[in-house]
Every structure is written in structure tokens, then in C-alpha cells.
Amino acid sequence: MVEMKYVPTICPYCGTGCGLNLVVVDEKVVGVEPWKRHPVNEGKLCPKGMFSHEFIHREDRLTKPLIKQPNGEFKEASWEEATDLVAKKLGEIKDENPDNIGFLACARSPNENIYITQKFARKVIGTHNVDHCARICHGPTVAGLARTFGSGAMTNDFKSIEEADVVFIIGSNNMEAHPLFGRRVIRAKKNGAKIIVADPRFTPTAKLADIYMEFRSGGDVALLNAMMKIIIDEGLQDDEFIKDRTKNYQRLKEVVSKYDLKKAAEIAEVNVEKLVEATMLYAKADKAAIVYSLGITEHRHGADNVMSTANLAMLTGNIGRNGTGVNPLRGQNNVQGACDMGALPTDYPGYQKVVDVDATRLVEQNWTCTLNDCAPGLTVVEMIHAAAAGDIKAMYITGEDPVLSDPDTNHVIEAMENLDFLVVQDIFMSETGKYADVVLPAAGWGEQEGTFTNGERRVQLVRKAVNPPGEAKVDWEIMKEIAVKMGADPEQFTYNNAEEIFDEMREITPQYKGMNRERLERPEALHWPCPDENHPGTGLMHVNTFAHPDGMGVFEPAEYIGPSELPDDSYPLILTTTRTLFHYHASMTRRCKTLDNELPTGYVEIHTNDAKKLGILNRELVKVKSRRGEIEIPARVTDDIKEGEINIPMHFAECAANMLTTSKELDPKSKMAELKVCAAVVEKME
Ligand code: SF4
Incomplete structure (x- = not known):
């Protein structure tokens, strides 16, 4: 007789942590079924989760030392x-x-x-x-949020985002990298929230935005400081919150005062009208949430970027309430753990x-x-x-x-x-x-x-x-x-x-x-901190006090440092790296047949105008070089990336993005390497 069972568990890919059921028939996992009662994903899954079982019984599993x-x-x-x-x-x-x-x-x-x-x-x-x-993922989150809030983790729970009036997303393509969190952003929009996205790529997430701010990779601190200067100049800061709950505001004021619109435009190459519009929207909202991911963290100034998001949230009193907060989307399923x-x-x-x-x-x-x-x-x-x-x-x-x-x-x-x-x-x-x-x-x-x-x-x-x-x-x-x-x-x-x-x-x-x-058996499980067995767990942090011993939040102003390697005559383009909807890293998703069929190999995204200058056609095999190595890879010619930048997904060993990236300079606060920016050149193949 065939024996079949459902085993409830948690998706092995991104940090969203969706619940799913593994369908087991005669000691083999044959499929995945939604877990309808699960509070994170409510029975929905992205393609990665839906086909997550396909690698389990692969013949190339290691079975002996x-x-x-x-x-x-x-x-x-x-x-x-x-x-x-x-x-x-x-x-x-x-x-x-x-x-x-x-x-x-x-x-x-x-x-x-x-x-x-x-x-x-x-x-x-x-x-x-x-x-x-x-x-080399969220190290700067741990360092940056610990310095500002006293705890290096997401301030709110995922559901809270649905209560936001404004969601400001910077350096996160959650529609592809964290799709079941992205679903909550869509819900927030349906509830009336305005969405701001700042990213060098016009990603599927950016396509949802009411305001999309294209900016240059690595210009984050200049952009965020300029937003804070506008807020202070316009008197839109939350004086009561600053006085009652924070320290070091004067120093923040001094630092951000140097970042006027001209400087932001020069460094971050951002459209200043959009910057002002986005800032006003964020600052005037009753409840505004910041969402970020590796676009913020994977820089040699990643902790500065993180601290700047925390500064912005504290400046406007957007912390300690549902619909607000600083919400880093963690990469791996258990990187928080x-x-x-x-x-x-x-x-x-x-x-x-x-x-x-x-x-x-x-x-x-x-x-x-x-x-x-x-x-x-x-x-x-x-x-x-x-x-x-x-x-x-x-x-x-x-x-x-x-x-x-x-x-x-x-x-x-x-x-x-x-x-x-x-x-x-x-x-x-x-x-x-x-x-x-x-x-x-x-x-x-x-x-x-x-x-x-x-x-x-x-x-x-x-x-x-x-x-x-x-x-x-x-x-x-x-x-x-x-x-x-x-x-x-x-x-x-x-x-x-x-x-x-x-x-x-x-x-x-x-x-x-x-x-x-016993307490974790319920689908809701528990959020930390959960200091004793009667404590219900903590979805929303920093409600009345921050996690520093004195309970105060600390403004940690950052000066713009910028990337360790900028384009020059030999390497005139900025290379950035990303993930895709169908792959997580490599070893597991590339061994899931359905996912690999969707995206069987890598590509380099290059702007239409840059491709035209180089005589490169869509899907043509090109050479991409940096000071550290070179790869051959098909071109994907698109308008969805900033001119002067190229992007390579990191999953594919046969055209590995990391052959090109640099580990020379590390973030002094978190020891993060500069994975999101290096100088590169694209060459047409003979
Ligand atoms: Fe959910 Fe992330 Fe798994 Fe997709 S990859 S099902 S969003 S946990």
C-alpha cells in the first residue's frame, strides 16, 4: 500500500521563511503543497519554494565521505x-x-x-x-543597526508593512529576491500606500513604484544624507521623538548639512526633482517604512549605508510603530539564526x-x-x-x-x-x-x-x-x-x-x-526577543525604548566615502551583482530541474546605449573583464539598467560574477567586501 504524508516545514531559500508541506510518498519527497495556515505566506509560494523539493533525491548527492x-x-x-x-x-x-x-x-x-x-x-x-x-550579505545590518538601535535586526514584522502610508525601498528587489515579502508590499499599495524605490536598475520592484529614483551604485550615503538635509531644512523632523528618544542629533545635523541637492546629484547621479518629491512623501507620512537589502549592505561602506537608513527613520519618528521601521530583508533562510x-x-x-x-x-x-x-x-x-x-x-x-x-x-x-x-x-x-x-x-x-x-x-x-x-x-x-x-x-x-x-x-x-x-509547534511560532516562557515574543521592536542599555537611539551620521574602485579609461563601466527570481545561490536551485529550465545560464545586463556604442546585440556572447579576471557571457541588452552600469547574477559558475568582483577593501565597521561595485569593461568577442 502506498504511504503518503505531508510534513510541514520552512522553505530552504530566502529569509522570508515561508511555510510549506513536503509531500512524501513511500519515503520519497515527491512534491510541495502550500501550508494555508502559515502566517508568513498564507499558502502562497514563489517558484523557488514551489519546486524546492527537486534537489533532495538527486543522484549527485554526496553519500559517502x-x-x-x-x-x-x-x-x-x-x-x-x-x-x-x-x-x-x-x-x-x-x-x-x-x-x-x-x-x-x-x-x-x-x-x-x-x-x-x-x-x-x-x-x-x-x-x-x-x-x-x-x-558578505547582512554583516553591515548587524553592525549598523546595533550601533543605532542597539539591536542588529529587522525592527518590525513582515505583516506590519501593510499598515504603512509610504514604503521606501532602497537596494532591494524583493519582487524577485523575497517574493512573499513583496506580496505584502503589493498589499500595502492596494491599501493606499505610496511606494518609493531607489535603485540603479528598473527592477520588477521598481516597476511598482509611484516614484522611482535611479541612482549610481555606491551613492547611497549621499542620497540619504541629502534626504535628511531636505527634511531638516523644511522643518519636517520629529522634534519630540528626537528629544525624548535619541542622542547625537546635533552631530547628524552638522554632517547632513553638507549634502545639498547639487552634491547629491553629482555623487549619486540622482534626479533632484524626484529626490525632493520622494523626501517630502516620506517625511510627511504618518507611517513610513524603510525596506532595504543587499543593495545597501554589500559595499565597503555598507554599515554607513545601514546607519543612514536608521538615522532617516529616527529623524522622522518612524520607529516603534506598525507600518514604520527599518526592515532589512535577510538573504538566506537562516542567516538571521x-x-x-x-x-x-x-x-x-x-x-x-x-x-x-x-x-x-x-x-x-x-x-x-x-x-x-x-x-x-x-x-x-x-x-x-x-x-x-x-x-x-x-x-x-x-x-x-x-x-x-x-x-x-x-x-x-x-x-x-x-x-x-x-x-x-x-x-x-x-x-x-x-x-x-x-x-x-x-x-x-x-x-x-x-x-x-x-x-x-x-x-x-x-x-x-x-x-x-x-x-x-x-x-x-x-x-x-x-x-x-x-x-x-x-x-x-x-x-x-x-x-x-x-x-x-x-x-x-x-x-x-x-x-x-512545545511553544514553537504553533505555525505562528515566536519572534525574538522572548526572554521567558510566559513572554509572547516580540514582533515589533523599539516601541518605547531602544535596545541600548540606556534605552536611547543613537544617530550615527556618515560621510560619503564611495566605492573602492571607480570606472576609468581601461574599465569604464560599473559592475553590480544580483539574484534572480528562479535561483537562490547555485547548488540547490540549479539542481531543481524546473527552475534551471526557466533560467539555465547567466547573462550580463547592459544598457541599450552602451551596447550600441560597443556594437553589441542582445544575446550575443561577450567578454567581461575586471582587474581580477574575465568571463564570457551572453549580453542582455535592456533599458532597465542605468547607463554606464552592468549587472551579472551571481549564481552561475560557468560565467561567475565573482571572477570580477573585489575583496581588496573591507568595510571597517563590518568587514563587508565591495560586492556591489567594481570597475569592468565589456568587449565584443572576435
Ligand atoms: Fe518564500 Fe523566499 Fe521560499 Fe520564495 S524563496 S517561497 S519567498 S521563503
């Missing part, structure tokens, strides 16, 4: 052999210096795996060199700083250990630089693919090749896995229990539908085995299930303290 042989080929090995080798090599390098080892946690993975990854790095190895892809779990070189779980002695004592007490020291570790890009320089000798990478996803691919490959020992733990052989000494097969989405935390801080249960393929194991089980082989107290890694890890985690994570499995 692999060890690289002296001839460079991988050979299948037993778990015993593979974990012995990993424990031995990591042990040797740890004995020289624990800080010679770096860890990348996986933001696609449940919180429980991420918690164990950072515990393994800190407790078993003795290093704070643990980070993950938020560094990965930050919360302390997969950060500066922070333990719950954003407790590693330089804070009291926080260190709390963690030591819970883990019954002495932690190595209190100095922060290295971030993602710093680890790559250190590996290229020979200062990091081993890396343990779970579920991330820096060769494809991180800036300057050739430099990342150089770093991977330079390592003495590389462990990659993943569900497929990734671009990075090819450089590994040991590849460990991991259980994927639908094959394990745990929790994801979405972009609105909602902590949701993910459930197991089927067993992992072959000998693949759950991340925390693999790390538990290696930890014990490396001499860790087995008592400290004795977990029988994900719930036990969650319970340990919440003991040291104030924001999660009041959550437990």
Missing part, C-alpha cells in the same frame, strides 16, 4: 577513516596554534548545527575564527561579545571549559586573505561555497590551494569542495529536525521528512564525533536530538530563553 589521494583524485572512505583523519590533522594544527584554523558555518542549516559549529570552534579548537556568509547563534568571530550566541569578560564566564560555565582568550577572531574575507598569506592553515567549511559566492574567485582559489588541510561538509560536491582534502556528506533540508530564524526574527521548526541518502549524517552528529575524537568531554557533546541542543543554546541566549519545542 571522500578523501583526496596523492594523485588529486577523491576516494570513498568510511566515516571512521574520514573522521580519524580530520581529528588528527585539526589536532596537529591546533597544537601549533588554534588560531591557524578557521570555520565557516552554514546559514542554510538549522540553528542547532550552527550552534554546534561555533561551540566546536571555540571549545574544541580554542579559536574565535568562526564566521559565515552574513559577513546564524548570527543569533554566534557564528560570528566577535560574538557568542545572542550577540554577547567575546571581549566581554562576563559573557565569556557565562559561556565557560555552561560549556564547562576555559575559553582560549577574549580577542575576536577573523571574519570570512579576512580568513581567505590569511589563508592566501599562509596564516590560516586549515579550514572547516560547512555548507558554504566561497569559491562561487565570495568576491574575487581567483584569490579564493589561491587561498584554498594554499591551505594545509581543508574539510568541506556539504550535500553536493561544491566548487569549494573540489579543493578539499576531506569531503563529508551532510544531511540536507527535509532530512533533519531543528529551527530556522527568518528575517523578522521568527523562530520556526523545520522537520524531517525522509532519511538522508547513503551514509550522509546531520552536521551536529558529524562534529560531535570529531569533537570526541579530539579529546572533548563526551558529556559536553552528548545530544540525542536537535531539541537538546536548542535547550542548551537558549540557556545562554537571552533572546531565545523563553522558547521551547
Whole structure:
């Protein structure tokens, strides 16, 4: 008899965190059905979620550990052999210096795996060199909103956007990247809200706008400062809010006073009439919400961009009420959770700083250990630089693919090749896995229990539908085995299930303290902060006070710095990178047949006038070069991008955008690389 069941879980792609049912027939996931009662997406899914199951049973899943042989080929090995080798090599390098080892946690993975990854790095190895892809995604959100609001996360819940009178979207193409959040923007518009979009591309999101402001990539601070100057000049600031709830206003006034319309037009190349019109609309609204995403964060001044959005919201009193706030749309399904779990070189779980002695004592007490020291570790890009320089000798990478996803691919490959020992733990052989000494097969989405935390801080249960393929194991089980082989107290890694890890985690994570499995069983789940078991969770933050110890918001004015690399005679165009509706990163969506059929390869978007000058036709194969590399890629000639700029989606290894991007200069506040701007040239092929 055919056995069929529905297993409710959470989409594995973007930070919207939609609920869906996996349809399981005879131990195989055969489809996805909407979860009608789910509060985030109310039974709707975007194409990525709808076909998310298609990668699960792929034949190219990793099913056995692999060890690289002296001839460079991988050979299948037993778990015993593979974990012995990993424990031995990591042990040797740890004995020289624990800080010679770096860890990348996986933001696609449940919180429980991420918690164990950072515990393994800190407790078993003795290093704070643990980070993950938020560094080059929303690292500036964590840094920028923590400085201004005291908490580096979305201020409101998703539903709140429907109550806005004005929605100001900057650097976010949510109709493609976060479509089920985008649905709420459409609802807000239907409710009468005016939509402002600022973006160098006339995206599907921009096409919804009442006011579309095209501007030059990297000009964000100048644009936002000019908006604040207009508001102050017109007396539209919220004096009462500023006086009662904020600090440092005079300094903000001084800085933004330098950004008049002429300067904004010069730097950001924005149409000043539209800028004034948009500013007036935002400032005069009773409830105005800001929405942003990677267009704001992926710059060497990403934290300045984020702080400028927070300054704008505080200046107009648009915080602490539904329909207002600063709403960063997080990228990966669990990138919020990965930050919360302390997969950060500066922070333990719950954003407790590693330089804070009291926080260190709390963690030591819970883990019954002495932690190595209190100095922060290295971030993602710093680890790559250190590996290229020979200062990091081993890396343990779970579920991330820096060769494809991180800036300057050739430099990342150089770093991977330079390592003495590389462990990659993943569900497929990734671009990075090819450089590994040991590849460990991991259980994927639908094959394990745990929790994801979405972009609105909602902590949701993910459930197991089927067993992992072959000998693949759950991340925390693999790390538990290696930890014990490396001499860790087995008592400290004795977990029988994900719930036990969650319970340990919440003991040291104030924001999660009041959550437990029973409370998370409801589709609504719980938003953090949830400090005790009677607390209902917090959808709307900063209602009466900010999260700083004194309760005050802090204006953090920023001067325009601009991109690290600007166009010149040799490289006359600005290259920016984006995502598409049909792909998330690469390894999963490109293996979903339906999604790959929709968009089987990459392209470079180039403005019609620029294409004409170069004699380039739509769909023609062209060469795109930067100072770091070159790729061949089909041209997509369009009016939907600013003249002088080109755009390449980042998903496609065969024409990888990151061959061209730069990691040379990092944001000093967040260590973000400049993924959204570099100088490039497009050449017609012979
Ligand atoms: Fe999944 Fe995001 Fe699409 Fe929702 S909007 S179905 S979470 S990819």
C-alpha cells in the first residue's frame, strides 16, 4: 500500500521563511503543497519554494565521505577513516596554534548545527575564527543597526508593512529576491500606500513604484544624507521623538548639512526633482517604512549605508510603530539564526561579545571549559586573505561555497590551494569542495529536525521528512564525533536530538530563553526577543525604548566615502551583482530541474546605449573583464539598467560574477567586501 504524508516545514531559500508541506510518498519527497495556515505566506509560494523539493533525491548527492589521494583524485572512505583523519590533522594544527584554523558555518542549516559549529570552534579548537556568509550579505545590518538601535535586526514584522502610508525601498528587489515579502508590499499599495524605490536598475520592484529614483551604485550615503538635509531644512523632523528618544542629533545635523541637492546629484547621479518629491512623501507620512537589502549592505561602506537608513527613520519618528521601521530583508533562510547563534568571530550566541569578560564566564560555565582568550577572531574575507598569506592553515567549511559566492574567485582559489588541510561538509560536491582534502556528506533540508530564524526574527521548526541518502549524517552528529575524537568531554557533546541542543543554546541566549519545542509547534511560532516562557515574543521592536542599555537611539551620521574602485579609461563601466527570481545561490536551485529550465545560464545586463556604442546585440556572447579576471557571457541588452552600469547574477559558475568582483577593501565597521561595485569593461568577442 502506498504511504503518503505531508510534513510541514520552512522553505530552504530566502529569509522570508515561508511555510510549506513536503509531500512524501513511500519515503520519497515527491512534491510541495502550500501550508494555508502559515502566517508568513498564507499558502502562497514563489517558484523557488514551489519546486524546492527537486534537489533532495538527486543522484549527485554526496553519500559517502571522500578523501583526496596523492594523485588529486577523491576516494570513498568510511566515516571512521574520514573522521580519524580530520581529528588528527585539526589536532596537529591546533597544537601549533588554534588560531591557524578557521570555520565557516552554514546559514542554510538549522540553528542547532550552527550552534554546534561555533561551540566546536571555540571549545574544541580554542579559536574565535568562526564566521559565515552574513559577513558578505547582512554583516553591515548587524553592525549598523546595533550601533543605532542597539539591536542588529529587522525592527518590525513582515505583516506590519501593510499598515504603512509610504514604503521606501532602497537596494532591494524583493519582487524577485523575497517574493512573499513583496506580496505584502503589493498589499500595502492596494491599501493606499505610496511606494518609493531607489535603485540603479528598473527592477520588477521598481516597476511598482509611484516614484522611482535611479541612482549610481555606491551613492547611497549621499542620497540619504541629502534626504535628511531636505527634511531638516523644511522643518519636517520629529522634534519630540528626537528629544525624548535619541542622542547625537546635533552631530547628524552638522554632517547632513553638507549634502545639498547639487552634491547629491553629482555623487549619486540622482534626479533632484524626484529626490525632493520622494523626501517630502516620506517625511510627511504618518507611517513610513524603510525596506532595504543587499543593495545597501554589500559595499565597503555598507554599515554607513545601514546607519543612514536608521538615522532617516529616527529623524522622522518612524520607529516603534506598525507600518514604520527599518526592515532589512535577510538573504538566506537562516542567516538571521546564524548570527543569533554566534557564528560570528566577535560574538557568542545572542550577540554577547567575546571581549566581554562576563559573557565569556557565562559561556565557560555552561560549556564547562576555559575559553582560549577574549580577542575576536577573523571574519570570512579576512580568513581567505590569511589563508592566501599562509596564516590560516586549515579550514572547516560547512555548507558554504566561497569559491562561487565570495568576491574575487581567483584569490579564493589561491587561498584554498594554499591551505594545509581543508574539510568541506556539504550535500553536493561544491566548487569549494573540489579543493578539499576531506569531503563529508551532510544531511540536507527535509532530512533533519531543528529551527530556522527568518528575517523578522521568527523562530520556526523545520522537520524531517525522509532519511538522508547513503551514509550522509546531520552536521551536529558529524562534529560531535570529531569533537570526541579530539579529546572533548563526551558529556559536553552528548545530544540525542536537535531539541537538546536548542535547550542548551537558549540557556545562554537571552533572546531565545523563553522558547521551547512545545511553544514553537504553533505555525505562528515566536519572534525574538522572548526572554521567558510566559513572554509572547516580540514582533515589533523599539516601541518605547531602544535596545541600548540606556534605552536611547543613537544617530550615527556618515560621510560619503564611495566605492573602492571607480570606472576609468581601461574599465569604464560599473559592475553590480544580483539574484534572480528562479535561483537562490547555485547548488540547490540549479539542481531543481524546473527552475534551471526557466533560467539555465547567466547573462550580463547592459544598457541599450552602451551596447550600441560597443556594437553589441542582445544575446550575443561577450567578454567581461575586471582587474581580477574575465568571463564570457551572453549580453542582455535592456533599458532597465542605468547607463554606464552592468549587472551579472551571481549564481552561475560557468560565467561567475565573482571572477570580477573585489575583496581588496573591507568595510571597517563590518568587514563587508565591495560586492556591489567594481570597475569592468565589456568587449565584443572576435
Ligand atoms: Fe521560499 Fe523566499 Fe520564495 Fe518564500 S519567498 S517561497 S521563503 S524563496
